[in-house]
Amino acid sequence: MDYNYGGCPLSKAKRRKIVVDTNVILFDSQAILRFGEADVHIPISVIEEVDKFKRDQGENGRNARQFSRFIDVLRSKGSLASGVQIDNSETMVYINTDLMLAGMPSELDHQKADNRILNTALALQKQHPRYKVELITKDINLRIKADVYGVVANDYDANDINRDDLYEGYQEIMVSPEQIDAFYREKRFITDVKLYGNQYVIMKDAGNPNHSAIGRYSLADKAIVPLMQAADSIWGIHARNVEQAFALDCLLNDEIMFVSLVGKAGTGKTLMAIAAGLHKTLDQGQFQRLLVSRPIFPMGRDIGYLPGDIEQKLNPWMQPIFDNVEFLMGADKKAAGRAQELINQGMLNIEPLTYIRGRSIPKQYLIVDEAQNLTPHEIKTIVTRAGRGTKVVLTGDVYQIDNPYVDSANSGLTYAVERFKGHPIAAHVTLTKGERSELAELAANIL
Template identity: 50%
Template sequence: MINYVFDTNVLLYDPMSIFTFENSVINIPITVIEEIDIFKKHMDQTGYNARFVARKLDELRSLGELNKGVKIENGSIIRVNVCNHHLKDLIPDELISDKADNLILSVAKYLQEKEDKEVIFVTKDANLRIKADVLGIKSIDYEKDKVEIESFFEGAKKVVVSDDIINRFYQDGELEIEIDAAENEYLFLVSEINEKHTALGRYSKKNGKVVKIKEFKEGVWGIFARNAEQKFAFDALMDDSIKLVCLMGIAGTGKTLLAIAAGLKKVADDRVYKKLLVARPIFPMGKDLGYLPGELKEKLNPWMQPVYDNLQLILSSEDGGYSYKALLEQNIVEIEALTYIRGRSMPNQYFIVDEAQNLTPHEIKTILTRAGENTKVILTGDPYQIDNPYIDYHSNGLTYVVDKFKDDEIAAVVTLIKGERSELATKAAKKL
C-alpha cells in the first residue's frame, strides 16, 4: 500500500478526493483539519467543500478511530495524523516551523522515515511540490478531471475546399461532406484557389452535413457580430436546440456582451425563456460578501458591475437609452452570485455563468445540474486568466465542460480570438 499525504487545497478543490485512491493509506495531517475549520465559515463553494469534508470525516468516526485509520469500501484506509515529533528534526531550519504548509509537509517526511511504505505527497500547490522535492519526498498534483492542452477543443476549424463546393454551399444552404469534425463544430470553408472566397457553416455529424449558420445582419438587441467567431457565437446562442454554449476568449472579445444580448432577445422579444439569469463567482476578489457594507444587493455590486456595464451598453444602443434597472424591476433580468445557486431548480431560464474559468469541475457540475426543463446555459470565460488558486488551465471547470461536451449534439463551443472592445484593449491583451 502507498501512503498518500493530502494537502488542504486538494480537499477544498475536490471534497471527494480522499475516496478516489484505492487500496492505499490516505493520510490527512491534523493541520489540514485546522485549515478546513477556517474555510468552513466561508459562504462560497470553497466553504461548502470544507463543510462537506468535515461531515464526511465525522461520519467515518463511527467506523473506528481516525488517528489509527478507518477502512472504507474501496480498500483504502483514511487516517488523521497527529505525529509526535520535533519539526526541526525533519525539515531544514530555513523553513518556518509554525507555517501550516511546512507542518503538513513534515507529516509526509515523518511517514517516510517511520513507515515501510512509499510516501506520495498530493498537493495542488506548485511551491509545496518544490519543497517536497528538495526534502526527497515524491509529490504529485491532484489530476482528476485534468484536460490536456494539446488536445483541447476550440470549437472551430479551417477547411480548404474547391471553389465549386463553396458556390454549391451558398446555393443549397447545406453541404454533404466527409470531414473529421465534431458535432456542432464550426467551419471556415476557404476556397483552394481564392482565399477570399469563404463561407461559414456548422457541422451536423449525425446528418453528415455542413449547414449555413444563421447570420443576424440587423443585429441582436443593437449588437452586431464583427468577425466570424462572433457570428458563430450568435448562431449557437440563438439556437434553442443547443442547450449548452461555451464561449471562450481573452478580455474584450465580446463573450459576455454577446451572451447577454442574445439572452435579452430570447427572453424579452421571443419569450422562449421566462428570465435571463446572469451569475458570477464572487471569490476571485479575495473577500466574502460579509466584508462589504449594506444590503445583499449593495454587497454584490462590486462583483456584478461588469454585468451591469454590459447591460447598460446594450440598452444604450437601443433608441431611448433605457436603464438596465427597469429590466431588473420587471424581473426580466436577474443578477445573482453563484454562492446562492446551490439547491435551486431553474426551469425556463436563459442562464449565463460569467468567468466560468474560476470554477472547479465539481462546481460546474453543481451548476449544470440546477438547469431545469427548457433552460439554456452559457458558460463564458478565459481559461488563461484564472484567479482561483486551486485550479489552472488544465483543471478548471470551463475547460472540463468543453472537453466532456465537445461532441454532444446539445452543446457548442466557440473560441473568440479577435478583441473588439477597443484598439487599446486588444493590444494590451496581446502585448501584456
C-alpha cells in the same frame, strides 16, 4: 507472509502512498476517493486545518464539512491510525500523528503546518523505501520544498486539462472548390473528417484560401450545415469576425441549450451573450426572462463591507453587466432607465450566484459571466438548476482567474467545456480576436 506497517503485505509494496495536503481537500472533498489502489495518508495537521474552515459559508466550508463527515464514517469502521479501507475500493486511509513520524529537518519551522505535512511524506519514505511515496498538494511552494528533500510532489486534479489543449469548438478543413460551391448550393456537406456534435467548421479551398465557407456539424443530419443568419443585427450587434459568427449561431440556436464562450478580454463574449438573450427574450418571447449572474470575486484587495441594502451592496459587483445592458439599450442618458424598467417588469434579472443552490430555473436565458472563477462542483450546481426550456450560457477568460483555489487547468469553465464536448445540445466557441478597441486588443496581447 512478511507484513509492513499498516498490515499490508510486502507483495503489494508497489502500491502508492499518497500524502494529501489541506488545499486538495478544500478543492475536492472527495479527493481521497480518486487515487485508486493506494494508501492515502492524512497528516493530523490537515485535520486541524480543515477544522478551521468548517464554519465558512462558502465552497471551502462545504468541502471541509463534507470531508469531516466522510472521515467520521470511516472512523466507525476501525482505527484510522492503523488504516481503514474505503468500501468497494482498494484505497486504505490513514491518519498520521506527529508522534508516529521521524524528526523533522532542523531548518524547517516546526510550527508551520506545511512543513509537518512534508515531514509526513519524508517519514513514510524512510519507513517504507519499497513504496512510492507521493505528496499531493496545490501549493506550489510546498511542491518546491518537497523536491529539495527528494519527495515526489504533484498538483491535484482528477480532470486537469492543459489550457493549450482546450477544445476550441471549431476546426479548419481543406476541401475542393467544387465542394464549397456545392455547400452554398445544397446547404449541407458530408465529410469523412471526424467532427464533434455542434463543432464549427471553416472549409477552405486548398488552391485559394480566400474561397471558403463556414458551417456547423449537425449530429442529426450527419453533415455540416450553414450557420443561422439573423435578418438584421441583434440589438445593434453583428459578428465582426468568424469566431463571433460561430458564437452568435450557438447563442441564437434553440436546439443548443448549453453554450460556453471562452476568450480573452475584449472578444465580445458577454456583450454577445446578453444581446442574444435580450433578442430571444424580448423580441421573440422564447424565454420568460433573461437572468444574468456572476460569482463575487474581487480583483486584488477587497475594499471590505459595503453600505446599504442588498441591491446597493451588489451594484459594484454587477456594474460590468449593467454597462453591457446599457450599451445595448443605447448610448444616451435614458439607457439606464430603460434597463431598470426591464428589471422592474421582471424581464431582466441581474444577481449574484451566492443563493442559486436549491433553485429551479425554468424557461429562462441564464448567462453566467466570469465562470472561470468557479470550481467544477459549482459549475455542476449551477447547470443542474436549469429547468425545462432554460438555456445556460457560460462566459469567461481562463487567463484572468481571481479565485485563489482555481487555476486555468482545473477551472469549472475548463471542466465544463471538455465534459460537454460533442453533446447534441451543447456548443463551445473559443474567441481569440479582440474587438473592444485597438488599445484593449494591444493590452490583452502584450501585457
